[in-house]
Amino acid sequence: MASDTDTTTEQTARDYRETVFLPETDFPMRGGLPKAEPEMLKKWAEADLYNEVRKARQGKGAPLFVMHDGPPYANGNIHIGHALNKLLKDFVVRSKFLMGYDVDYVPGWDCHGLPIEWKIEEEFRAKGRKKGDVPAAEFRKACREYAAKWIDIQRDEFKRLGGLGDWDNRYATMDFDTEAKVTEEFHKFMMSGQLYRGSKPVMWSPVERTALADAEVEYADHVSPTVWVKFPVSDPSVGETVDGHTITSSPFDNASIVIWTTTPWTIPANRAISYGPDINYALYEITAVKSVEELGFEPWAKIGERLIVAEALAESVFKAANAEYRLVQKIDDGKETKEPYNRNTQLSRLVCEHPLRALAPDPDDKKGYGFPVPLIAGGHVTADAGTGFVHTAPGHGVEDYMVWIGRYSIASIPDTVDPDGAYYSHVPLFAGLKVLETEGKKAGKFGDANKIVMEKLIEAGNLLARGRVEHSYPHSWRSKAPVIFRNTPQWFIRMDGGLRDTALTAIDQTAFYPAQGKNRIRSMVETRPDWLISRQRNWGTPLAMYVSKSTGEPLRDEAVNKRIIDRIRDGGADAWFTLPDAEFLGNGYNPDDYEKITDILDVWFDSGSTHAFTLEGRENTRSPADLYLEGSDQHRGWFQSSLLESCGTRGHAPFKGVLTHGFVLDEQGEKMSKSKGNVVSPQDVAKESGVEILRLWVALSDYSEDLRIGKQILQTTVDAYRKLRNSIRYLLGALNGYTEAEQVAYKDMPSLERYILHRVHALDAQVRDAYGVYDFAGVIRPVADFASQTLSALYFDIRKDCLYCDRPDSVKRRATRTVLNILFERLTAWLGPIMSFTTEEAWSYRYPDASENVFRTLNPVPAEWHNEAEAARWEKIEHVLDVVTGALEEKRREKVIGAALEAAPHVYIDNDVLMAAFDGIDAAEVFRTSQAVLSNSMGPEHAFRLEDVKDVSVVVLLAHGQKCQRSWRILPEVGTDPRYPDLSHRDADAVAYWDKLHG
Structure with a gap:
């Protein structure tokens, strides 16, 4: 129990809180970003x-x-x-x-x-x-x-x-x-x-009724019907005399070439079959087919039919046809057939009938399908799938078009499907049928064309098999509807x-x-x-030009061009569609001689x-x-x-x-959609957390890949933001009242300050390099790590006692504040492009009468801050500090000590280089303890050690002496200064200085 005297002493003891130089700032701990940001924006706008x-x-x-x-x-x-x-x-x-x-x-x-x-x-x-x-x-x-x-x-x-x-x-x-x-x-x-006008197959959207460029097309999974179609063969070499030998028969009598396609609707547009010059083909005969009972329908394959397909694909073709087969001959085996055929020209000599010829035999392609179907070698043909032959409709495919015009003229390309996705009225058997629906609820769906074409092939006896396949199919980027290749006159560069x-x-x-x-x-x-x-x-x-009706060439006249451009500048593109042609052509040209192009670009x-x-x-x-x-x-x-x-x-x-x-996905890496309920809108984030959180999220992400966002990710970003904001807030508080008069020259700074400035020098170069190559994560991550690890966990913690309790005019405190000022300047600069609202806010608190932070230029740091010696020294000190911290944590868990200031660790350093690193260093301040003893020797067996640090061990002792009532350090000297018997010497000196200033 305390005596009466003790009670009186406690009652009359001085409250030293007013003499402690605690951080002080009005900069709020919480940003209140949703409300603060609009005010900042208003300020910037004004x-x-x-x-x-x-x-x-x-x-x-x-x-x-x-x-x-x-x-x-x-x-x-x-x-x-x-x-x-x-x-x-x-x-x-x-x-x-x-x-x-x-x-x-x-x-x-x-x-x-x-x-x-x-x-x-x-x-x-x-x-x-x-x-x-x-x-x-x-x-x-x-x-x-x-x-x-x-x-x-x-x-x-x-x-x-x-x-x-x-x-x-x-x-x-x-x-x-x-x-x-x-x-x-x-x-x-x-x-x-x-510029030229060409009639060729282009991606066409019937729903949008326009041509599309490659960049306007995306691919999505789609289920299409597939058909294996027979093209009956005729061999025009029969009757010819080659090397004195008259050809009287052909191995291809009663044979058909089989093609495979996922677009049955293009069969009416077929004009050729392409084969691969390097593919091995063979003639096969069907020896058996599955029964009606097995299939549930009358089989389309017939026993005795002869079919030509690629050798590598024969098994899959006959499996689809529900048929068994035998090899009749390999088409490249001229010796076996004793016929004067050459493998490289044999297929090219063949001609086929169109598979719909029996239903419309007129040779005029606008009345029937009685025209010949030639075979053309094509480098695009492979034996990966199908039959090894490619049904060629030059009006509905780029490769089909190219292989066709390589042998025939562009003028011979048929127009089969109109802009609305229906067969033209001149297409035999199928006039008006829809390939794609463009109206009503079925808009964007395939119409009846595929179905009716397959029925007609069955009727003609030339459908071998059919099925369905899921594959990647082109769709319009905007309407999401399927597109088709369609031959149409267009303008190209x-x-x-x-x-x-x-x-x-x-x-x-x-x-x-x-x-x-x-x-x-x-x-x-x-x-x-x-x-x-x-x-x-x-x-x-618009493609604002005129084309000569006689030559088909654009009118190239700079005077006409100028009139067009002047009128559009005055009245917009509408002028092209509303003004008379004479307004553009002038007196030199007769409008009747020219076609006005009304397509748009x-x-x-x-x-x-x-x-x-x-x-x-x-x-x-x-x-x-x-x-x-x-x-x-x-x-x-x-x-x-x-x-x-x-x-x-x-x-x-x-x-x-x-x-x-990249693109933004949800937290699970899924595409965002309203139906899934996983959409994150920037407007909502701005209202709930503030745009600054979005800015920080972007900077923390690797934008070169797809990014993810969601509640948990945003919360993690909020946590990172708070740490950075608190570092800035601490600096503002610690710099309260700072003036240039406090500055300490680099040469007079303690070792720790020189080390921190070395880190600033290195980080500044890293930030510059990262900004130079637009690596924003390469800015924010090292800066955030520096703020949390080097500053908050090391520098701020070590210098807290000095900052709060040393005399304001002490070199160490002045040096600390000099470095803190540098840190504020650099942190707000480094973070400014990313955390723009927060750094501007901090800048306004520090310099309320100065211009905005964004006006600053990041000037180079002094070269003398680069100090490898101090970096090496503090690497060693932190090596020892890790062990001391571990020892203190153990004693705290064991409740031997409460705060670290109750401890006086005895640190054994069995390493001369590590020991030398502490020359001139206050080890107790570094360890954040009241006292510390360093011994250049091996510690006792019971000392605390870290498994990966063999040359440092620690015995944690209790600090001896009395507790300073100002700094809370426990020191033997407390009580020896008669002016302030409850303070340490340092604190007594600081209070005396404070008392003198305050009279």
């Missing part, structure tokens, strides 16, 4: 921050960096993929500002195209008006207004993400000036002869003859992030067909031309851009169309670098 930064940089002659924005489509609210894209772009803009650049970034929008056109069609239908009843000018005006509405909505949503850019001067592909410029770019291809080679050279000269993007786009350009640029729709920039040509009006003709920018940044799907889209457009008109790429990112 300050016209982006343009002011540019002016400041231009005034200093800063180097220019140009990032060109790939235009999102002006249709609907932004989604998480948009957010990823725009945040990465903002990281680039802000990091380049940080590195001292003047950054040009103009956001833009893609406005033309089918999705908007469909939406407007729906709106008119809801009012009882069909598209055909709406004047074109009214329809296009509605499209324009719809796109303008969504541009404004999306712009606000993008700005909410914190992105810097010239938002007030955005570009849009529907602006009159833009449509005029796109038309001018189109004219460059026309005038240079790279020629790839061969210069453009392909120029583009490939440009690719090799471009930097790609990640590097594998180069191989992806290069392989696409190497093999892509000519660029199909015409579309049969309304909402877009592929929207990829629109967006591929954006460099022409965004990077050219504006002040304070340049072309080519330093960087294009979009999703990896744009290797076949915007990256490629921009590359081809620029290479075709300027001879080089419009970019120096290309960055691609």
Whole structure:
């Protein structure tokens, strides 16, 4: 029990809390981001921050960096993929500002195209008006207004993400000036002869009633009917005399060639059969078939039938036909047959009958199928599946088309299917049948054509077998409906003859992030067909040109081109459709002699031309851009169309670098969909957690792969954010009242401060390098690790006692605050491009009257901070510290001690180099204990050790002495200063200093 005297002493003991220099700041621990961010955005907008930064940089002659924005489509609210894209772009803009650049970034929008056109069609239908009843000018005006509405909505949503850019001067592909410029770019291809009209099979969407480019097509699993079809053979060599030998019979008498296809509807368009010159074929005879009882239907294969197929596929063919068979002869075995046939020419001599000839024998292909079907060698034929023969319909396949025109003329390609996906009226037996449905509930589904064609083949006796197969089938990117190859006149830009080679050279000269993007786009350009640029729709920039009716060639007249461009610039693309031809042609040409082209340009040509009006003709920018940044799907889209457009008109790429990112999936790696309920919207994250969390999530992710997001991932990001925010908050509090007068020169700093600055030197270089190659995870992860491990767990903890309790004028405390100031400056700079809201907030608390943090340039750190000796010393000290920490934790678990300040560890270091590292170092301060003893010897057997550290052991003793009532350290000296008998010498000196200052 305490005595009366003791009680009196406790009651009169001084409260030293006011003398302790605790961190003090109004910077809140919780960010309150959903409310704070909009206020910050308002402040930036009022300050016209982006343009002011540019002016400041231009005034200093800063180097220019140009990032060109790939235009999102002006249709609907932004989604998480948009957010990823725009945040990465903002990281680039802000990091380049940080590195001292003047950054040009103009956001833009893609406005033309089918999705908007469909939406407007729906709106008119809801009012009882069909598209055909709406004047074109009214329809296009509605499209324009719809796109303008969504541009404004999306712009606000993008700005909410914190992105810097010239938002007030955005570009849009529907602006009159833009449509005029796109038309001018189109004219460059026309005038240079790279443009031509060709009738060839193209991807055609009956639902959308337009041709599609490769970039507008995606593939999805689809179940198709399959048929094995017999083409009866006739051998025209019978009756010929070869080497004095008259051929009187053929081994192919009563034989048929068998083809296999997944598109029975193309059989009416068949004009040839392709075979592989290097495939071994054979003639087989059916020896048995399954019975009606076994099959449940009358078998289509007949005993005695002779069929020609590839040897490697015979077994699968006859299995499908439910038949047994025998080999009659190998077709390349001329000796066995004693006939003067040569294996390389034998098949090419054969001619087949069309399998529907018996039902419509007229040889006129618009009245019947009585025409001959030749065999043509084709390099595209393989023996991997099917029969080794390819049914060739030159109007419905690229390879079919190429092999056909290699022998015959383009004029002989039949037109079989109309724009609405139905057989033309001239197609024998099938006129009007739908290949694909385009109206009603069945729109986008296959019609009756496949079924009826198969029935007619059975009727003609030439269906051998049928089945079903699931395979990858082309669909429209936008409507998701199946597409077909369809022969139709279209306008193309020629790839061969210069453009392909120029583009490939440009690719090799471009930097790609990640590097594998180069191989992806290069392989696409190497093999892509000519660029199909015409579309049969309304909402877009027209192929504004005239074609001579006599020659079929475009009218190439610069004066006419100028009038077209001037009128479009004044009145938009509508002018092309509404003004009379004489307005464009002038007095020199008779409109009756020319065809006016009313197709519109592929929207990829629109967006591929954006460099022409965004990077050219504006002040304070340049072309080519330093960087294009979009999703990896744009290797076949915007990256490629921009590359081809620029290479075709300027001879080089419009970019120096290309960055691609992946797609955003849910936490399980599944694609997001409303039906699954796994959609994460940026708007919701902004409301619940703040955009800063999205920004940090993007930076922590590897954007070169597909990214994942969900509640758990966002919570992990929130936790990471709080740690970083708390580090910044601690720095602000610890620097309260700091002035330049406190600064300590590097040469006068203690060892620990020199070590921390060495780490800053190394990390600064790492951050610069990472920002230089757009590796944002390579910035945020090492910076976050540095903040949590080196700063919070080491430096802040070690120097806490000094910071709180040393005299303000002590060199060590001043050095600590000098380094803390450097750390604040560097952390807010390094994190600024990523954690823009938080670092701006912190900057405003530290410097309420200063300009925004984004105005700063990250200046180089002094070279003297690079100090390998201090780095080596502290690596050794931390080696020992790990063991001491382990020993203290053990004693804390055993309840021998509570706080570390109750301990006085005796540390045995059986290593001269490790021992030397502690020269001049206060070991107790490093261990965060009240006292510490170091011995250069091996510790006792009972000492604490770590398994992987053999030369350090620790015996934890209790600190002896009294507890300092200010610092709580337990020291023998407490009680020896008569002025302050309850304080240590250091604390007594600090309080005396405080008392003197406060009178």
